[in-house]
Amino acid sequence: MFSGSIPALVTPFDAAGDFDEAVFRDFVEWQIAEGSAALVACGTTGEAATLSYDEHFHVVRVCVDQARGRVPVIAGAGSNDTRVATANLRAAKDAGADAALMVPPYYNRPSQEGIFRHFEALAADAPLPIVLYNVPGRTVTDIQPATVIRIVQAFPQVFVGIKDASGALGRVSQHRAALGPDFVQLSGNDDLALAYNAMGGTGCISVTANAAPRLCADFQAACAAGDMATALGLHDRLYPLHDAMFTDASPGPVKYAMTRIRPGFPPHLRLPMTPANDASRTLVDAALAHAGLI
Known part of the structure; x- marks a missing residue:
């Protein structure tokens, strides 16, 4: 269902801290023109944690409206409250999203059984396909491969893929062995996307693609074509940028990169997130230059 370069879109705010819809x-129009294969609205990079419920799904609606069916829109919709996550799924559907991206419950730290029961409850009346999002570095909740397999085998029509930011590359093979090649596996780490695709992944939900959508799309196209020499060359060109995106708390560095790539793009973040520090900005500038983007 999903493949290629899929940016986890930043959410622009104006100087007053409000969503800058224009x-x-x-930005959405540029991403589509540059070859992005789908769009994630209101994920971690989109500062979803600081958006109100109404703001969150307004951003999703705007993304859907601007995309006009040219690429799928995946809405971030996770929660650590199963009832809230269920309501978020309905809101994502009402906003026109094609699928939802769902983290396991965070902070609560449920057991693997609790994680399964959470997603079982979501599947009971799911109005949209769900892409699991495993990012234990943020959630402190790791969907173990056996649990991923259990969830997907129980509800194959609902859980269509995974964004895996665990960093454990062997899981690609574990998931493929149990769930087959049609189960969509998307890297959640730009720097591991080459290896992830070589092991059977189909794309990446990307931070870097915010600032370098064409290069990221070309990289994914080379991987899909089996042209690993070209893919490796693009990986090497992009690698410093992948690294620079996390030299300060994200999305500070990527929002700074956007101001360098697209003059006039607002640099503002919502507290507690802050702008990239001086050292990070220096590294971002060097990485953009290395990639030939400035």
């Missing part, structure tokens, strides 16, 4: 619409 900038966002222009």
